[in-house]
Amino acid sequence: MSVPPLSLHLDGAALAANWRSLAAMSGRAACGAAVKADAYGLGAIEAARRLVDAGCRDFFVATWAEARELAAHVPALSVLHGVREADMAEALESPARPVLNTAHQVARWKEAGGGVCDVMVDTGMNRLGLSIAEATSGLLDGLNIDTLMSHLACADEAVPLNERQRARFAGLAGRTAARRLSLANSCGIALGKGYHFDLTRPGIALYGGVQVPAFDGRIVQVVTPRAEILQRRCVKAGETVGYNATWTAPRDTEVAILNLGYADGYFRGFSGKGAALTDGKRLPVLGRVSMDLTAVQVDAAPELAEGDQVDIEFALPHAAAIAGMSQYELLTGMGSRYARIWNDQHA
Ligand SMILES: *Cc1c(COP(=O)(O)O)cnc(C)c1O
Numbered sequence: 001m002s003v004p005p006l007s008l009h010l011d012g013a014a015l016a017a018n019w020r021s022l023a024a025m026s027g028r029a030a031c032g033a034a035v036k037a038d039a040y041g042l043g044a045i046e047a048a049r050r051l052v053d054a055g056c057r058d059f060f061v062a063t064w065a066e067a068r069e070l071a072a073h074v075p076a077l078s079v080l081h082g083v084r085e086a087d088m089a090e091a092l093e094s095p096a097r098p099v100l101n102t103a104h105q106v107a108r109w110k111e112a113g114g115g116v117c118d119v120m121v122d123t124g125m126n127r128l129g130l131s132i133a134e135a136t137s138g139l140l141d142g143l144n145i146d147t148l149m150s151h152l153a154c155a156d157e158a159v160p161l162n163e164r165q166r167a168r169f170a171g172l173a174g175r176t177a178a179r180r181l182s183l184a185n186s187c188g189i190a191l192g193k194g195y196h197f198d199l200t201r202p203g204i205a206l207y208g209g210v211q212v213p214a215f216d217g218r219i220v221q222v223v224t225p226r227a228e229i230l231q232r233r234c235v236k237a238g239e240t241v242g243y244n245a246t247w248t249a250p251r252d253t254e255v256a257i258l259n260l261g262y263a264d265g266y267f268r269g270f271s272g273k274g275a276a277l278t279d280g281k282r283l284p285v286l287g288r289v290s291m292d293l294t295a296v297q298v299d300a301a302p303e304l305a306e307g308d309q310v311d312i313e314f315a316l317p318h319a320a321a322i323a324g325m326s327q328y329e330l331l332t333g334m335g336s337r338y339a340r341i342w343n344d345q346h347a
Helices: 012-025 036-040 044-054 064-073 085-093 103-111 160-170 186-190 316-323 327-332
Strands: 007-011 058-061 076-079 097-100 117-120 145-149 180-182 223-235 253-258 275-278 281-286 294-297 309-312 339-343
Touching: 007 012, 012 044, 012 186, 012 339, 036 044, 036 064, 036 327, 044 058, 044 064, 044 339, 058 064, 064 076, 064 085, 097 103, 253 281, 253 309, 316 327
Parallel strands: 007 339, 058 076, 076 097, 097 117, 117 145, 145 180
Antiparallel strands: 007 223, 223 253, 223 309, 253 294, 275 281, 275 309, 281 294
């Protein structure tokens, strides 16, 4: 069996542990999982399988194409974009529930005699959702609503908008026929009990995202890219490495060229800042990340040779800080050239 040249190592035990931590932090509320965008790039079916095994019941995707792929693998699925006219035939057949966002979507679902649905209410983000006035106007009468939800704009920040959204949402309790209320994304869970309602909807923290101190030590890394050395060379003092010659060797330097680049979501922000890891040693990126190639310094690892593989430093909070990007962008940008390899052994 040949080893794939470029892979993402996905820690199934870490994914399950992160869900259990978030479920515990959600208190009495059920804890779901946002698996839209192919589970933020990890692979929705494989991620969902492990989350179901851990005890997760409620899953969220963005589109009907995503729902089509996942519906048979999860107990309950909600489609956040709701139903466009073109989605109706598929939505009526699907076990997934649309999250109705607009008066048009509500009318469409009622007219078609659609079954159980969810409803999104906007409480201050001004992205998707009915206004509170619409939601309490009688518009929702006659719908069979499982979950009434809203979404926090700034859950990763301590700002007054969080409490404003929470209070507006809490004011809807008992004013619709919805069986459950749901407000919190990952960071919303960390805002405390008042934000949990009946169901929480973490995404990024499941996959190792740490945006608030409450997740330090509770949320662990899930995703580690692994790349292969295509060539090892000695760059003489005064020579340069890579496009635009941005790195000059101060002395003779051992360099390994790896088979990953910005087309794999190893973005240019890692130029001169990222690193590969081997045997606990950090091998810094030299010069500019190319589309398909990245150079790292390997003086500290004389044993590494052409054909050997190294892990890429990818702890999300650190990686996002050095790349100047969000943890969401790093995960969802990982691209299709990686073999996605799950390891479910407990470390
Ligand atoms: C993406 C999304 C989530 C998950 O958010 P995270 O910040 O990744 O935890 C929850 N709810 C809705 C409506 C979303 O769009």
